Amino acid sequence: MDATEKFPAFYKVLYCSLDYSLVTLYIMLFMLFELLWGGEGNSLLSVFLVQIVEWGLRMLRSELGKKSLCVKAHVDERFMN
Numbered sequence: 001m002d003a004t005e006k007f008p009a010f011y012k013v014l015y016c017s018l019d020y021s022l023v024t025l026y027i028m029l030f031m032l033f034e035l036l037w038g039g040e041g042n043s044l045l046s047v048f049l050v051q052i053v054e055w056g057l058r059m060l061r062s063e064l065g066k067k068s069l070c071v072k073a074h075v076d077e078r079f080m081n
Contacts, residue, residue, distance in 0.1 A: 026050050 033046035 026054065029053055 029050045030046050033049050034043070037046070
């Protein structure tokens with residue numbers, strides 16, 4: 001089966017259908033931050049911390065993807081900016 005048939009939308013091809021796993025990770029992080037506050041957690045602060053983690057994961061994935069692409073395609077990193 002072709003990858004475009006299995007994941008027809010661009011964002012699904014980009015994330016390879018990891019949306020369920022990412023949502024599960026974010027829910028677990030939210031619950032962890034809530035438990036760290038001792039059950040009397042500030043939900044808004046927990047959501048903000050999950051958002052910061054999500055931004056960090058996006059930047060990490062972007063940088064690692066650029067480096068991997070540069071190594072595999074033999075392209076200099078300065079062309080990726």
